Amino acid sequence: MKPQSLVALVKMELKKLIRQPTNLFLNLLFPAVLTIVFIFAFADPELGMSINSVVPGLIVYAVIFVIMTIAQSFSSERQEGLLKRLNTTPMTSSEFMGSQIITHMLISFLQVTIVLTLAFLLGFRPDSGIQGIILALPVTAIFSLSSVGLGLITAAVSKTPEAATGISFVFILPQMFFGTFIPITTTTQQIAKFIPSYYLLDALKLIFEGDWMNTNIILDLAVTSIFSISVVIIGILLFEKYGSD
Amino acid sequence: MSYDIRVMLEQLDEKELFQIDMLKKINIPRNWSKTLIVELLALNVSTQDIRNIKTKPLEKKIESRDVSAIIIKDLVKQFEDITAVDSLNLEIKQGELFSLLGPNGAGKTTTINILCGILKPTKGTAIVAGFDVTKNLDEIKKVIGVCPQEASVFKFLNARENIELFGNLHGVPKKELKKRTDAFLELLELTEASKRKAKGYSGGMLRKLNLIMTLISDPKIAFLDEPTVGMDPRARRKTWEFIGSLKEQNKTIILTTHYIEEAEALSDRVGIIDYGKLIELGTPQELMKKYETKNLEQVFLKITGRRILEGI
Numbered sequence: 019m020k021p022q023s024l025v026a027l028v029k030m031e032l033k034k035l036i037r038q039p040t041n042l043f044l045n046l047l048f049p050a051v052l053t054i055v056f057i058f059a060f061a062d063p064e065l066g067m068s069i070n071s072v073v074p075g076l077i078v079y080a081v082i083f084v085i086m087t088i089a090q091s092f093s094s095e096r097q098e099g100l101l102k103r104l105n106t107t108p109m110t111s112s113e114f115m116g117s118q119i120i121t122h123m124l125i126s127f128l129q130v131t132i133v134l135t136l137a138f139l140l141g142f143r144p145d146s147g148i149q150g151i152i153l154a155l156p157v158t159a160i161f162s163l164s165s166v167g168l169g170l171i172t173a174a175v176s177k178t179p180e181a182a183t184g185i186s187f188v189f190i191l192p193q194m195f196f197g198t199f200i201p202i203t204t205t206t207q208q209i210a211k212f213i214p215s216y217y218l219l220d221a222l223k224l225i226f227e228g229d230w231m232n233t234n235i236i237l238d239l240a241v242t243s244i245f246s247i248s249v250v251i252i253g254i255l256l257f258e259k260y261g262s263d
Numbered sequence: 264m265s266y267d268i269r270v271m272l273e274q275l276d277e278k279e280l281f282q283i284d285m286l287k288k289i290n291i292p293r294n295w296s297k298t299l300i301v302e303l304l305a306l307n308v309s310t311q312d313i314r315n316i317k318t319k320p321l322e323k324k325i326e327s328r329d330v331s332a333i334i335i336k337d338l339v340k341q342f343e344d345i346t347a348v349d350s351l352n353l354e355i356k357q358g359e360l361f362s363l364l365g366p367n368g369a370g371k372t373t374t375i376n377i378l379c380g381i382l383k384p385t386k387g388t389a390i391v392a393g394f395d396v397t398k399n400l401d402e403i404k405k406v407i408g409v410c411p412q413e414a415s416v417f418k419f420l421n422a423r424e425n426i427e428l429f430g431n432l433h434g435v436p437k438k439e440l441k442k443r444t445d446a447f448l449e450l451l452e453l454t455e456a457s458k459r460k461a462k463g464y465s466g467g468m469l470r471k472l473n474l475i476m477t478l479i480s481d482p483k484i485a486f487l488d489e490p491t492v493g494m495d496p497r498a499r500r501k502t503w504e505f506i507g508s509l510k511e512q513n514k515t516i517i518l519t520t521h522y523i524e525e526a527e528a529l530s531d532r533v534g535i536i537d538y539g540k541l542i543e544l545g546t547p548q549e550l551m552k553k554y555e556t557k558n559l560e561q562v563f564l565k566i567t568g569r570r571i572l573e574g575i
Contacts, residue, residue, distance in 0.1 A: 026431035
């Protein structure tokens, strides 16, 4: 892996994020708006939800939308012949995929930082203190890998950016309903156990509660890591086979 | 005779100059046989080539002419029932500007896509810069530049950023990259627009940027697929001059074009392709002589029975 290529690709991806209004909105402004709206709308003890219980869901929510931006971005680049063109350079698959992973981990860092900063300004005070906030960053970054993988899978099977948007909801909606801040009942909990964002949500809740010794954190992290790594590998394989032509 | 001297001699013309001047300059042994000298004198080379030999370092010329940059062997590409490339055999020399002419759907772009690794051949193979396209694509990608038919540029980046991205992917050192970028932007009159996002560029500007992105790595072999489509006549002329100047750098250029006068003006040789088959091959002059026509357009018309621009 050549650092020169990797750095150039990461820089390009970050510029894409900043300069394309849709990407900027979905990746950075959307989590910010969502945080403000949800905290004002739902963080009400009378409704049985405190600000501390809403924040982990907001973080998960922000990260799962990366699926859509990745899928759209790859599909439109394929449509414009850019992926084909990149394929004629000495750039390797590992440099290309590595740049995607690094970029989206950085984006998820930014997303978590935005959500937590705004939440803090609106009264979020986790029992864990600052340590919990710091720990939330790498844990979420691991989960963001799964969004990269699911984005690649979506792009591999989508012919157009429009199709990519639609298909990405196949992965976004279940995670949104069963793995964010929507209350889990005993019935839905069984389904939620098959949804990876549920484990990130659980881990973040325990982290913010300062319940460091809870063995469930290890389980949550293990499931999140295994799922994320598996999905990213499947995504890379599918994308290389069907997605880059 | 050593290879480099032989290649050098092939560039020479002007018999007297050769005898009086060049023999001394390149230190040809005086004891060479008469037959060999006569053979060498029979070579036809322009005075420009002789000037080049005087002004350019020897190594620039060593690789040229006798080395095959591309060898295509029985190449076939099928898309389901359609045979896009049909048993194509072709050899292109190092330093040659070779034009592939043909109507839409003739198989030009498919051939180029195979040579640069975008498509895999159904049968046969091709050797590019000494490497097999079916086995050593990574090596091939290091020495080629591909200018696709559609101007494929990142619209959210400006011209400089697009060029530098491709330079970095080819591992061009930072200082050299800046130097080359500045020079190319200047040469193709894009300096002023270079800091604006490509999204606002005209079709012609995108084409120029497309071409610079191809050449920033200083590739040995450049595939230019319709590089001037969409340019206004002035920009097209300017780009032709620029492409012509690449020949002096000993680059092998494979050009596909619908502008037949472009091929006629620039090409060392022309290959006419139709229904995936190479149906004629030669220098523009040879073809015009063979078909008793005044230009390549008429040659094309005689061979294929239609004009090249039909159906565009």
